[in-house]
Amino acid sequence: MIANQLTKKDSKLSMAHMWVAFISLLIGGLMGLLQTLVRTGRFTLPFGIDYYQILTVHGVILALVLTTFFIIGFQFSLMSKTVGMSDKERVWAWIAFWVMLVGTIAAATMILLGKASVLYTFYAPLAAHPIFYFGLTLVIVGTWIACFVNFHQLYKWKKANKGEKSPLLAFMVVINMIIWFISTIGVAATVLIQFIPWSLGIVDEINILVSRTLFWYFGHPLVYFWLLPAYMAWYGIIPKIIGGKIFSDGLARLAFILFLLFSIPVGFHHQLLEPGIDPFWKYIQVVLTFAVAIPSLLTAFSMFATFETAGRAKGFNTLFGWFKALPWKDVRFFAPMVGMIAFIPAGAGGLVNASNQLNLVVHNTIWVTGHFHLTLATTVILTFFGISYWLVPVLTGRKLDEKTNRLGIIQTIVWAIGMFFMSGSMHIAGLLGAPRRSAFSEYNGSEQVTEWIGYQYGQAIGGSILFIGIIIMMYTFIYMTFFAPKGVEEFPIAETAEDAEPTPMIFENWRLWIGIAVVLIAFAYTIPFIDIIQNSPPGSPTFKGLIGNS
Amino acid sequence: MHLHKYEKMWMLIGGGALLIFLIMLGVGAFYQGTKPPSCLTTIDPQNVEAHDSFKKENLGMQQLDDNRYVVNVIASAFNYDFGTDEEGNVVRTIRIPVGSEVMFQGTSTDVVHGFELAGTNANMMLEPGYINTVETTFNKPGTYTFVCNEYCGTGHHYMTATVEVYDE
Known part of the structure; x- marks a missing residue:
């Protein structure tokens, strides 16, 4: 299972996804840079482009397009590698790709025409052009096709290998896609039942709290959909890169099952300050949110256990000697490792956000933006970059050479420095009250507001450094695709330690885990959701003019 | 499934900390009355x-x-x-x-x-x-x-x- 490379056909499929992901990185990153510049107050966008238009592009293209394409492309490669992909499955995978791409282009066109400056959260009753909602629907439908391709791949493997436990990475991909499928039902429901008929004028009114609740039912599992592929690389690939073994196959699966159970029934922690939702149910979901920290704690332990065991096996036996034994000069390890380190403050900040009362201090301030630029834009993205340094050469039949490695290390350092300044100043400005999702403003000109502006300069400096990081990454991507020396790059898949305990077969009992996940969702949402519907106020008409969509 | 001794300690400390945080939040909200803004009164936005x-x-x-x-x-x-x-x-x-x-x-x-x-x-x-x-x-x-x-x-x-x- 170890030596064989992906077939040409499999490579082409994953590589198509990588192209969309990296082009998105460039466009979205440029928008991010422009935002930080506008927020210094010294720069105005040319051609009458609106700040919120580029903010919408930035959010949609990085949080939805880059992530989804990279993740699905990466997952296809993992599935092909571990359980294989049939020709028929590959046809469906390509259909998924094209459906997603058409949807993306439709939505992007509406944003560029200024008809959909509603941000990626598209809160009602701000109303975008119907094509924007149709485009997003197609993206979701495309991902569903990809889900079922992945499910079918594992199902087929299980049938051919009766009684055996599934390969770890295939197991993880399927868990991630189950989370994705269950959670996107929420956003699909609000878009299909509420937004589309309302934006077309078929119905006059929209129920705002219902739409927001359905959106956030999807909105938090969405972040785990981003995070879990990074965890796949940490658990299933990094041990191989550092010359070690998976600490415990069972613990890795347990962590993923806990994510399946706890990552969905937690959406209210995005709605803590909203009217119309009973505080008791908000608190219930805060409890469940804290539960989702547990698999991350498990992961932290497993990672460092892997590192220490690998270092000690190489003969570094002092208390922290094994730490030095890690391959710091190998970018396939270094980039994800920097991402992991960033997850320590990022995770702690997440607990602050989810805390009932502390949320009053930070809700909708730029602290939150700082938070997810640590989680998504550092931990997850640096791990994705770390993956692409070997995955792209594998897919293009080239080698990760010394030059790519050096560029990658520089890129990682540039990214860490840029993010330190940008996310750091966002966190501080947020604590001082500076709002998120806002163009430059002096508000009432008070001393309080002038304090924020210094930190906005800090964000612009960080943003500029990060954009340099994006240019280095784009250069590296092009180099790896077309110019790196030809050869066979290793697809690193880690193995379990010989002395590891056998994995309990109960982890393969899909009906059980999906069943518990559904029960938890029903518990957390049924009563408050019925309350919301029963106590609905009159609905809202469309507001198009406010976003310049008239 | 066997859990390493250190892992048990780690999870106990981590899980324990989370539990303490949650109890503080719960006591704060439901005993001391610092619930997040959650007014349940509806109103007609046109009127x-x-x-x-x-x-x-x-x-x-x-x-x-x-x-x-x-x-x-x-x-x-x-x-x-x-x-x-x-x-x-x-x-x-x-x-x-x-x-x-x-x-x-x-x-x-x-x-x-x-x-x-x-x-x-x-x-x-x-x-x-x-x-x-x-x-x-x-x-x-x-x-x-x-x-x-x-x-x-x-x-x-x-x-x-x-x-x-x-x-x-």
Whole structure:
């Protein structure tokens, strides 16, 4: 299972996804840079482009397009590698790709025409052009096709290998896609039942709290959909890169099952300050949110256990000697490792956000933006970059050479420095009250507001450094695709330690885990959701003019 | 499945810390009454004046007793309406004596707005169809800035007002 490379056909499929992901990185990153510049107050966008238009592009293209394409492309490669992909499955995978791409282009066109400056959260009753909602629907439908391709791949493997436990990475991909499928039902429901008929004028009114609740039912599992592929690389690939073994196959699966159970029934922690939702149910979901920290704690332990065991096996036996034994000069390890380190403050900040009362201090301030630029834009993205340094050469039949490695290390350092300044100043400005999702403003000109502006300069400096990081990454991507020396790059898949305990077969009992996940969702949402519907106020008409969509 | 001894300790400490945090949050919310803003009262967003608090004459600051006040506000793109003062001028600055306990009570007539008084813990979402409330005590004199912290359209970042807390 170890030596064989992906077939040409499999490579082409994953590589198509990588192209969309990296082009998105460039466009979205440029928008991010422009935002930080506008927020210094010294720069105005040319051609009458609106700040919120580029903010919408930035959010949609990085949080939805880059992530989804990279993740699905990466997952296809993992599935092909571990359980294989049939020709028929590959046809469906390509259909998924094209459906997603058409949807993306439709939505992007509406944003560029200024008809959909509603941000990626598209809160009602701000109303975008119907094509924007149709485009997003197609993206979701495309991902569903990809889900079922992945499910079918594992199902087929299980049938051919009766009684055996599934390969770890295939197991993880399927868990991630189950989370994705269950959670996107929420956003699909609000878009299909509420937004589309309302934006077309078929119905006059929209129920705002219902739409927001359905959106956030999807909105938090969405972040785990981003995070879990990074965890796949940490658990299933990094041990191989550092010359070690998976600490415990069972613990890795347990962590993923806990994510399946706890990552969905937690959406209210995005709605803590909203009217119309009973505080008791908000608190219930805060409890469940804290539960989702547990698999991350498990992961932290497993990672460092892997590192220490690998270092000690190489003969570094002092208390922290094994730490030095890690391959710091190998970018396939270094980039994800920097991402992991960033997850320590990022995770702690997440607990602050989810805390009932502390949320009053930070809700909708730029602290939150700082938070997810640590989680998504550092931990997850640096791990994705770390993956692409070997995955792209594998897919293009080239080698990760010394030059790519050096560029990658520089890129990682540039990214860490840029993010330190940008996310750091966002966190501080947020604590001082500076709002998120806002163009430059002096508000009432008070001393309080002038304090924020210094930190906005800090964000612009960080943003500029990060954009340099994006240019280095784009250069590296092009180099790896077309110019790196030809050869066979290793697809690193880690193995379990010989002395590891056998994995309990109960982890393969899909009906059980999906069943518990559904029960938890029903518990957390049924009563408050019925309350919301029963106590609905009159609905809202469309507001198009406010976003310049008239 | 076997768990390593250190792993058990790690999970016990981590899980224990989470449990302590949760108990603190729960006691804070349900025993000491610091629940997040979650008013359940609905209202017709096209006709907010039908509710007493949002009649023209009741907007802005209303004294309840010695040091307790209610401030009623209607949010709409891109303005906070605190009513008018005695001379009929639009209120842009609310003056509050230091040490006051103030409940802000607001709603929206169009889209979703944020209502945050920077430098205090007063922060809530205003959604059409719902009233929301948040309370805070002003212990320090100074100028505080209201910002709309939920995107509400192209002029979102101009939506502001001021609180002046003065020493008597």
